[in-house]
Amino acid sequence: MxxxxxxxxxxxxxxxxxxxxxxxxxxxxxxxxxxxxxxxxxxxxxxxxxxxxxxxxxxxxxxxxxxxxxxxxxxxxxxxxxxxxxxxxxxxxxxxxxxxxxxxxxxxxxxxxxxxxxxxxxxxxxxxxxxxxxxxxxxxxxxxDEHVMDPAGIPSAAAPYRPVVLGVDVERPDDSVLAFAFEEAARRDTALHVVHAWTLAPYYVYSLPAAPEIGVELGRQEAAALADLLRPWRTKYPNVEVVEISRTGTAADRVLDAAREASLVVVGRRIRRNPFGTHIGPVTHAVLHHSTAPVAVVAHD
Incomplete structure (x- = not known):
């Protein structure tokens, strides 16, 4: 077929x-x-x-x-x-x-x-x-139009595509979501901005004023986890420029921040066979309702 x-x-x-x-x-x-x-x-x-x-x-x-x-x-x-x-x-x-x-x-x-x-x-x-x-x-x-604006503020088909944005959870990544985002960036010959958001546990928040180095170290660890996740994908797609974005905050807010200049935003949805409810997850739900760019929802197990 x-x-x-x-x-x-x-x-x-x-x-x-x-x-x-x-x-x-x-x-x-x-x-x-x-x-x-x-x-x-x-x-x-x-x-x-x-x-x-x-x-x-x-x-x-x-x-x-x-x-x-x-x-x-x-x-x-x-x-x-x-x-x-x-x-x-x-x-x-x-x-x-x-x-x-x-x-x-x-x-x-x-x-x-x-x-x-x-x-x-x-x-x-x-x-x-x-x-x-x-x-x-x-x-x-x-x-x-998914292309970068020219100096006059007009999109041109001759201009490069705006980047593709991918929201990813480094603790529960899915290959089908990652593959979809890399393929879309490769088709457009544009960069892929991979967004990972993380939050501090309450006991770390209370410790920060006395020991700010804790936040720095945790940020380094989260960025390293994102880099480890993307390393094999960089090898598989050597022509795709990958920009890693690892920041504190809610996942939806960080993805939406990156989406302002995107040609496409890619998020995942875990498949649930229960026929009742929408089952799209709070992050995907928020991105769908507030992204100015087109949003691709990729279902995965």
Whole structure:
């Protein structure tokens, strides 16, 4: 079976940004792109309304994927693009459509005035119940182009890509998450910024005023642990520039700090087979809601 990049679309600006990102990713990977539009039939009483009749509903449900595909073909020549029209519960249909995909790309919506982004119930459910990597993309300049801005503040395809950021737990690393991040950086010929956050135990905090060297030594140990983790990956990907970032603080805050200048942020999600709940973890949840850059969630055991 031919692998593909799948993008969920619904006609919103967020889904259009996700489709654009997915087309660029498909080109980088040399894979076809499949656009999936999911719609839920209008209840029978509503179909009798003049503006919500069956013909109007069918017209718009067919128009969205057709026009999205036509626009992408013009802007991303060489990428094979197909569209699928499916009916059902969006989260279930999208998760099923992505089973044999390389990755699934969805849109997320800005939270006006709150400095964050809304990953709705559909997006969270898909992330929690899909084993393939899921990328959440918001509408906006940073998602629209992953390249470094020129002196005039305009992104250029001729400019290098912004770095890929990876949040990692040195005590429980997973090879699939690390491999995904290194591969994405290699495809973009850009640097990989690996972020490791650590906190001081309370008894160390109370000791710091009298013995500040304790904090220095602990910081050295944490940085050494990160370096040890990444050493074999540096050997495997010698052309990827790796920047190691080991700092005190919460993991979500440190990843979000690095994400401000990133083209892509990569975080992990431990697979839990319990069907209830979202199961994405507090760090991944925070990054999904507040990162300005696209976020890739990689499921792992």
């Amino acid at each position: 031919v692998r593909t990049v799948v993008a969920g679309i619904d006609g919103s600006s967020e889904s259009r940004a996700a489709a654009e990102w997915a087309a660029r990713e498909a080109k980088l990977r040399g894979l076809p792109l499949t656009l999936v539009h999911v719609w839920q039939p209008v209840p029978e009483p509503m179909t009798q309304a003049p503006l919500l009749g069956a013909e109007t509903q069918q017209h718009w449900s067919e128009r969205i994927p057709r026009e999205t595909a036509e626009g992408l073909r013009l802007r991303h020549r060489g990428v094979e693009i197909t569209q699928r029209q499916l009916t059902g519960r969006p989260s279930d249909v999208l998760a099923d459509a992505a089973k044999d995909a390389e990755l699934l790309v969805l849109g997320s919506r800005a939270l006006s005035g709150l400095g964050g982004f809304l990953v709705g119930s559909v997006g969270l459910s898909v992330v929690a119940h899909t084993d393939v990597p899921v990328i959440l993309v918001r509408a906006g300049e940073q998602a629209a």
